[in-house]
Amino acid sequence: MQDQQKPKPNQQGRNLSKKTSLALPQIPDKIYFTIGEVSKLCLLEPYVLRYWEQEFPQLNPAKRCGNRRYYKRDEIILIRRIKSLLYEEGFTIEGARIKLNSDDKAPMATGGQSTESIKKIIARLQEVVAELERD
Template structure:
Protein backbone atom coordinates (compact mmCIF):
# COMPACT_ATOMS: atom_id res chain seq x y z
CA UNK A 1 0.00 0.00 0.00
CA UNK A 2 2.99 2.32 0.59
CA UNK A 3 3.65 2.30 -3.16
CA UNK A 4 0.34 4.12 -3.69
CA UNK A 5 1.36 6.96 -1.38
CA UNK A 6 3.05 10.01 -2.92
CA UNK A 7 6.79 10.51 -2.39
CA UNK A 8 7.81 12.66 0.56
CA UNK A 9 9.15 16.02 -0.70
CA UNK A 10 12.51 17.35 0.46
CA UNK A 11 11.22 19.75 3.12
CA UNK A 12 12.14 20.27 6.74
CA UNK A 13 8.61 20.67 8.16
CA UNK A 14 5.15 19.54 7.04
CA UNK A 15 1.75 20.80 8.19
CA UNK A 16 -0.85 18.36 9.46
CA UNK A 17 -2.78 18.73 6.19
CA UNK A 18 0.30 17.91 4.11
CA UNK A 19 1.07 14.88 6.31
CA UNK A 20 -2.51 13.71 5.94
CA UNK A 21 -2.19 13.80 2.15
CA UNK A 22 1.28 12.19 2.16
CA UNK A 23 0.15 9.36 4.43
CA UNK A 24 -3.47 8.88 3.37
CA UNK A 25 -4.80 9.70 6.85
CA UNK A 26 -7.17 12.44 8.00
CA UNK A 27 -5.86 15.15 10.38
CA UNK A 28 -8.12 14.10 13.28
CA UNK A 29 -6.64 10.59 13.05
CA UNK A 30 -3.12 12.05 13.21
CA UNK A 31 -4.04 14.01 16.35
CA UNK A 32 -5.42 10.83 17.92
CA UNK A 33 -2.30 8.86 17.01
CA UNK A 34 -0.17 11.50 18.77
CA UNK A 35 -1.92 10.49 21.99
CA UNK A 36 -1.48 6.77 21.37
CA UNK A 37 2.08 6.67 20.00
CA UNK A 38 4.61 8.53 22.16
CA UNK A 39 7.13 8.55 19.28
CA UNK A 40 4.99 11.11 17.45
CA UNK A 41 5.93 14.53 18.81
CA UNK A 42 5.38 17.20 16.16
CA UNK A 43 6.69 20.67 16.87
CA UNK A 44 3.89 23.01 17.93
CA UNK A 45 4.12 26.66 17.03
CA UNK A 46 1.79 29.65 17.24
CA UNK A 47 -1.82 28.73 17.69
CA UNK A 48 -0.87 25.09 18.45
CA UNK A 49 -0.12 24.45 14.78
CA UNK A 50 1.65 21.16 14.30
CA UNK A 51 4.74 20.82 12.13
CA UNK A 52 5.97 17.32 11.43
CA UNK A 53 9.50 16.42 10.41
CA UNK A 54 10.44 13.87 7.77
CA UNK A 55 11.18 11.08 10.27
CA UNK A 56 7.72 11.57 11.81
CA UNK A 57 6.07 11.34 8.38
CA UNK A 58 7.91 8.07 7.80
CA UNK A 59 6.82 6.81 11.23
CA UNK A 60 3.20 7.72 10.46
CA UNK A 61 3.46 5.68 7.28
CA UNK A 62 4.76 2.73 9.35
CA UNK A 63 1.88 3.12 11.81
CA UNK A 64 -0.61 3.35 8.97
CA UNK A 65 0.82 0.18 7.42
CA UNK A 66 0.62 -1.70 10.70
CA UNK A 67 -2.96 -0.63 11.41
CA UNK A 68 -4.56 -0.57 7.97
CA UNK A 69 -2.54 -3.03 5.90
CA UNK A 70 -1.41 -5.61 8.47
CA UNK A 71 -4.49 -5.45 10.72
CA UNK A 72 -2.77 -4.63 14.03
CA UNK A 73 -4.73 -3.11 16.90
CA UNK A 74 -3.52 0.19 18.37
CA UNK A 75 -1.78 -1.57 21.26
CA UNK A 76 -0.35 -4.22 18.94
CA UNK A 77 0.98 -1.56 16.58
CA UNK A 78 2.45 0.33 19.54
CA UNK A 79 4.29 -2.82 20.69
CA UNK A 80 5.47 -3.65 17.17
CA UNK A 81 6.71 -0.07 16.68
CA UNK A 82 8.66 -0.26 19.95
CA UNK A 83 10.24 -3.52 18.75
CA UNK A 84 11.22 -1.90 15.44
CA UNK A 85 12.70 1.14 17.20
CA UNK A 86 14.66 -1.15 19.54
CA UNK A 87 15.99 -3.17 16.59
CA UNK A 88 17.01 0.06 14.81
CA UNK A 89 18.87 1.24 17.91
CA UNK A 90 20.72 -2.06 18.27
CA UNK A 91 21.57 -2.06 14.59
CA UNK A 92 22.85 1.53 14.69
CA UNK A 93 24.93 0.76 17.80
CA UNK A 94 26.56 -2.25 16.19
CA UNK A 95 27.10 -0.33 12.95
CA UNK A 96 28.59 2.71 14.70
CA UNK A 97 31.13 0.55 16.53
CA UNK A 98 32.12 -1.28 13.35
CA UNK A 99 32.13 1.77 11.07
CA UNK A 100 33.44 4.95 12.69
CA UNK A 101 32.10 7.03 9.80
CA UNK A 102 28.52 5.79 10.06
CA UNK A 103 25.93 8.44 10.77
CA UNK A 104 22.78 8.10 12.89
CA UNK A 105 19.87 10.55 12.95
CA UNK A 106 21.25 12.72 15.76
CA UNK A 107 24.60 12.96 13.95
CA UNK A 108 22.78 13.91 10.76
CA UNK A 109 21.05 16.78 12.57
CA UNK A 110 24.37 17.99 13.94
CA UNK A 111 25.89 17.79 10.48
CA UNK A 112 22.96 19.74 9.01
CA UNK A 113 23.63 22.51 11.52
CA UNK A 114 27.33 22.47 10.67
CA UNK A 115 26.55 22.59 6.94
CA UNK A 116 24.16 25.53 7.36
CA UNK A 117 26.68 27.47 9.44
CA UNK A 118 29.40 26.86 6.90
CA UNK A 119 27.23 27.85 3.95
CA UNK A 120 26.33 31.11 5.69
CA UNK A 121 29.98 32.11 5.97
CA UNK A 122 30.50 35.13 3.72
CA UNK A 123 33.21 35.23 1.08
CA UNK A 124 33.96 31.50 1.21
CA UNK A 125 34.28 29.69 -2.07
CA UNK A 126 32.37 26.46 -2.57
CA UNK A 127 35.57 24.41 -2.17
CA UNK A 128 36.42 26.20 1.07
CA UNK A 129 32.90 25.66 2.36
CA UNK A 130 33.02 21.92 1.55
CA UNK A 131 36.40 21.57 3.24
CA UNK A 132 35.20 23.43 6.33
CA UNK A 133 32.01 21.38 6.43
CA UNK A 134 33.98 18.12 6.26
CA UNK A 135 36.32 19.18 9.06
CA UNK A 136 33.42 20.26 11.29
CA UNK A 137 31.63 16.96 10.63
CA UNK A 138 34.83 15.10 11.47
CA UNK A 139 35.14 17.02 14.75
CA UNK A 140 31.51 16.30 15.63
CA UNK A 141 32.03 12.58 15.04
CA UNK A 142 35.17 12.64 17.22
CA UNK A 143 33.26 14.41 19.99
CA UNK A 144 30.46 11.83 19.73
CA UNK A 145 33.00 9.02 19.98
CA UNK A 146 34.61 10.62 23.03
CA UNK A 147 31.23 11.05 24.69
CA UNK A 148 30.27 7.47 23.89
CA UNK A 149 33.53 6.12 25.27
CA UNK A 150 33.36 8.46 28.28
CA UNK A 151 29.72 7.56 28.93
CA UNK A 152 30.41 3.82 28.92
CA UNK A 153 33.56 4.34 31.05
CA UNK A 154 31.61 6.39 33.59
CA UNK A 155 28.94 3.71 33.79
CA UNK A 156 31.60 1.07 34.44
CA UNK A 157 32.98 3.11 37.35
CA UNK A 158 29.57 3.51 38.96
Protein backbone atom coordinates in the same frame (compact mmCIF):
# COMPACT_ATOMS: atom_id res chain seq x y z
CA MET B 1 -14.35 -18.04 -5.73
CA GLN B 2 -16.13 -14.98 -4.41
CA ASP B 3 -14.20 -15.25 -1.12
CA GLN B 4 -10.92 -14.67 -2.95
CA GLN B 5 -12.04 -11.26 -4.18
CA LYS B 6 -13.13 -9.90 -0.79
CA PRO B 7 -10.62 -7.99 1.36
CA LYS B 8 -9.33 -10.03 4.29
CA PRO B 9 -10.54 -8.92 7.72
CA ASN B 10 -7.92 -7.81 10.22
CA GLN B 11 -7.71 -9.08 13.80
CA GLN B 12 -10.70 -6.97 14.85
CA GLY B 13 -12.92 -8.28 12.08
CA ARG B 14 -13.00 -5.07 10.04
CA ASN B 15 -12.39 -5.15 6.33
CA LEU B 16 -9.09 -3.69 5.25
CA SER B 17 -9.53 -0.63 3.10
CA LYS B 18 -8.49 -0.72 -0.54
CA LYS B 19 -7.16 2.79 0.08
CA THR B 20 -4.14 1.34 1.93
CA SER B 21 -2.81 -0.38 -1.17
CA LEU B 22 -2.55 2.91 -3.07
CA ALA B 23 0.95 4.23 -3.67
CA LEU B 24 1.74 7.04 -1.26
CA PRO B 25 2.97 10.35 -2.69
CA GLN B 26 6.68 11.10 -2.52
CA ILE B 27 7.71 13.22 0.48
CA PRO B 28 8.96 16.64 -0.74
CA ASP B 29 12.43 17.79 0.25
CA LYS B 30 11.64 20.28 3.00
CA ILE B 31 12.03 20.46 6.77
CA TYR B 32 8.53 20.99 8.18
CA PHE B 33 5.06 19.92 7.04
CA THR B 34 1.65 21.07 8.27
CA ILE B 35 -1.00 18.58 9.36
CA GLY B 36 -2.85 19.21 6.07
CA GLU B 37 0.25 18.36 4.04
CA VAL B 38 0.92 15.24 6.11
CA SER B 39 -2.70 14.23 5.71
CA LYS B 40 -2.29 14.30 1.92
CA LEU B 41 1.15 12.62 1.98
CA CYS B 42 -0.13 9.75 4.13
CA LEU B 43 -3.68 9.54 2.73
CA LEU B 44 -5.16 10.00 6.21
CA GLU B 45 -7.61 12.48 7.70
CA PRO B 46 -6.16 15.10 10.10
CA TYR B 47 -8.28 13.78 12.99
CA VAL B 48 -6.56 10.39 12.60
CA LEU B 49 -3.15 12.05 12.91
CA ARG B 50 -4.25 13.94 16.03
CA TYR B 51 -5.60 10.72 17.55
CA TRP B 52 -2.40 8.81 16.79
CA GLU B 53 -0.40 11.53 18.59
CA GLN B 54 -2.26 10.49 21.75
CA GLU B 55 -1.73 6.77 21.16
CA PHE B 56 1.88 6.70 19.97
CA PRO B 57 4.37 8.61 22.15
CA GLN B 58 6.99 8.43 19.37
CA LEU B 59 4.78 10.70 17.28
CA ASN B 60 5.33 14.17 18.68
CA PRO B 61 5.21 16.99 16.11
CA ALA B 62 6.49 20.44 17.02
CA LYS B 63 3.74 22.82 18.02
CA ARG B 64 4.12 26.51 17.32
CA CYS B 65 2.04 29.69 17.15
CA GLY B 66 -1.56 28.86 17.88
CA ASN B 67 -0.77 25.21 18.66
CA ARG B 68 -0.24 24.43 14.96
CA ARG B 69 1.48 21.12 14.33
CA TYR B 70 4.65 20.89 12.26
CA TYR B 71 5.89 17.43 11.31
CA LYS B 72 9.39 16.45 10.20
CA ARG B 73 10.21 13.90 7.50
CA ASP B 74 11.01 11.15 10.02
CA GLU B 75 7.60 11.65 11.64
CA ILE B 76 5.93 11.23 8.25
CA ILE B 77 7.84 7.99 7.77
CA LEU B 78 6.70 6.90 11.26
CA ILE B 79 3.08 7.75 10.40
CA ARG B 80 3.34 5.67 7.23
CA ARG B 81 4.76 2.80 9.30
CA ILE B 82 1.90 3.07 11.81
CA LYS B 83 -0.60 3.13 8.95
CA SER B 84 0.96 0.01 7.46
CA LEU B 85 0.88 -1.81 10.80
CA LEU B 86 -2.75 -0.92 11.46
CA TYR B 87 -4.34 -1.06 8.02
CA GLU B 88 -2.22 -3.52 6.05
CA GLU B 89 -0.77 -5.88 8.65
CA GLY B 90 -3.88 -5.91 10.84
CA PHE B 91 -2.29 -4.84 14.14
CA THR B 92 -4.40 -3.31 16.89
CA ILE B 93 -3.26 0.06 18.24
CA GLU B 94 -1.76 -1.65 21.28
CA GLY B 95 -0.07 -4.24 19.06
CA ALA B 96 1.34 -1.54 16.78
CA ARG B 97 2.63 0.37 19.82
CA ILE B 98 4.40 -2.76 21.08
CA LYS B 99 5.82 -3.51 17.62
CA LEU B 100 7.18 0.04 17.26
CA ASN B 101 8.75 -0.14 20.73
CA SER B 102 10.40 -3.46 19.92
CA ASP B 103 11.63 -2.06 16.59
CA ASP B 104 13.18 0.89 18.45
CA LYS B 105 15.08 -1.49 20.73
CA ALA B 106 16.25 -3.74 17.90
CA PRO B 107 19.65 -3.03 16.36
CA MET B 108 19.58 -0.77 13.35
CA ALA B 109 18.89 -2.61 10.11
CA THR B 110 22.04 -3.04 8.06
CA GLY B 111 20.73 -4.87 5.04
CA GLY B 112 21.78 -8.25 6.43
CA GLN B 113 25.36 -7.22 7.12
CA SER B 114 26.97 -7.62 10.51
CA THR B 115 28.59 -4.73 12.32
CA GLU B 116 31.95 -6.40 11.80
CA SER B 117 31.56 -6.55 8.02
CA ILE B 118 30.51 -2.90 7.96
CA LYS B 119 33.64 -2.00 9.95
CA LYS B 120 35.74 -3.86 7.36
CA ILE B 121 34.07 -1.95 4.54
CA ILE B 122 34.73 1.35 6.31
CA ALA B 123 38.39 0.42 6.85
CA ARG B 124 38.76 -0.51 3.19
CA LEU B 125 37.16 2.76 2.09
CA GLN B 126 39.55 4.68 4.34
CA GLU B 127 42.46 2.87 2.67
CA VAL B 128 41.15 3.85 -0.76
CA VAL B 129 40.80 7.48 0.32
CA ALA B 130 44.36 7.45 1.67
CA GLU B 131 45.65 6.02 -1.62
CA LEU B 132 43.81 8.66 -3.62
CA GLU B 133 45.19 11.44 -1.44
CA ARG B 134 48.76 10.19 -2.08
CA ASP B 135 48.31 10.45 -5.84
